[in-house]
Amino acid sequence: xxxxxxxxxxxxxxxxxxxxxxxxxxxxxxxxxxxxxxxxxxxxxxxxxxxxxxxxxxxxxxxxxxxxxxxxxxxxxxxxxxxxxxxxxxxxxxxxxxxxxxxxxxxxxxxxxxxxxxxxxxxxxxxxxxxxxxxxxxxxxxxxxxxxxxxxxxxxxxxxxxxxxxxxxxxxxxxxxxxxxxxxxxxxxxxxxxxxxxxxxxxxxxxxxxxxxxxxxxxxxxxxxxxxxxxxxxxxxxxxxxxxxxxxxxxxxxxxxxxxxxxxxxxxx
Ligand code: LIP
Numbered sequence: 001x002x003x004x005x006x007x008x009x010x011x012x013x014x015x016x017x018x019x020x021x022x023x024x025x026x027x028x029x030x031x032x033x034x035x036x037x038x039x040x041x042x043x044x045x046x047x048x049x050x051x052x053x054x055x056x057x058x059x060x061x062x063x064x065x066x067x068x069x070x071x072x073x074x075x076x077x078x079x080x081x082x083x084x085x086x087x088x089x090x091x092x093x094x095x096x097x098x099x100x101x102x103x104x105x106x107x108x109x110x111x112x113x114x115x116x117x118x119x120x121x122x123x124x125x126x127x128x129x130x131x132x133x134x135x136x137x138x139x140x141x142x143x144x145x146x147x148x149x150x151x152x153x154x155x156x157x158x159x160x161x162x163x164x165x166x167x168x169x170x171x172x173x174x175x176x177x178x179x180x181x182x183x184x185x186x187x188x189x190x191x192x193x194x195x196x197x198x199x200x201x202x203x204x205x206x207x208x209x210x211x212x213x214x215x216x217x218x219x220x221x222x223x224x225x226x227x228x229x230x231x232x233x234x235x236x237x238x239x240x241x242x243x244x245x246x247x248x249x250x251x252x253x254x255x256x257x258x259x260x261x262x263x264x265x266x267x268x269x
Contacts, residue, residue: 003063003082005121005137012106012124013135015058019104020128023051023089027129031096042172043092048072051088051104059084069113071223082121085113087223090125091199100129105201107226115222115229116246123227125201134205134231142208142234153235156210159258164213166255166263167195167203171219180218186269187216200252204228207254208235214255214263225252242267 026047034046052072059068067078070086084106089095091102104126109118125134134153136142142153158164166187170177188194195212197203200220206212208231229239229247238260241251255263 016126020126024128085226123230136234200224201228
């Protein structure tokens with residue numbers, strides 16, 4: 001990789017900050033649903049589309065040789081071996097309802113946007129409504145910038161599953177949600193409590209920041225976790241799928257090294 005992780009992180013932070021200002025402004029102006037995707041509750045807003053176009057254009061200016069892989073379909077292959085993976089607004093339903101739990105998620109990986117084979121280089125997750133910018137580079141640690149102050153992030157060291165605060169999420173199809181709800185019946189009695197905040201990238205950052213002890217979800221896409229999983233790993237989390245698999249659509253699980261196997265056992269039931 002000819003470009004330094006520091007340069008890539010600077011670009012990701014700059015663009016995520018600019019994009020966060022854009023989506024926050026659009027939220028204040030009022031949000032319009034542009035279309036639905038997989039089901040009638042899987043919405044995309046005009047701001048999702050505008051933000052992805054903005055991020056893609058900025059990255060094309062700053063890193064014209066790189067590939068791009070975005071949730072709203074603006075994909076392009078590059079020649080540099082690097083791919084930017086972007087969720088313009090993660091937590092779209094929160095954004096639509098005015099719940100301040102949504103984020104611009106920008107990651108850059110070496111290789112294709114496939115969690116089974118990518119090499120994560122940099123991840124940035126920006127929640128403009130909370131003035132919280134999470135970021136990490138591979139081997140460089142994970143950080144939160146908020147209120148002008150920067151702090152390094154570390155996962156909780158909780159070892160008792162019964163004391164674990166665990167987040168999850170659900171898909172947009174009712175058939176899938178029924179299966180996910182069934183799985184939850186094994187988890188809920190075994191842990192402190194469950195949270196469902198609505199944005200995978202922020203759930204992963206919450207694990208990194210010690211605001212959650214674990215997070216699991218099936219059905220997420222590379223743009224949902226491409227940045228947040230690096231931030232969680234750099235804060236000391238174990239992140240992956242089940243049975244040693246890579247994180248991915250089948251399962252995304254993040255927790256500390258003590259609880260990861262305990263939660264995995266409950267998911268395998
Ligand atoms: C969201 C994910 C979240 C999941 C939601 C939704 P989106 O992504 O980040 O984890 O539970 O159902 O898929 O659609 O807001 O970009």
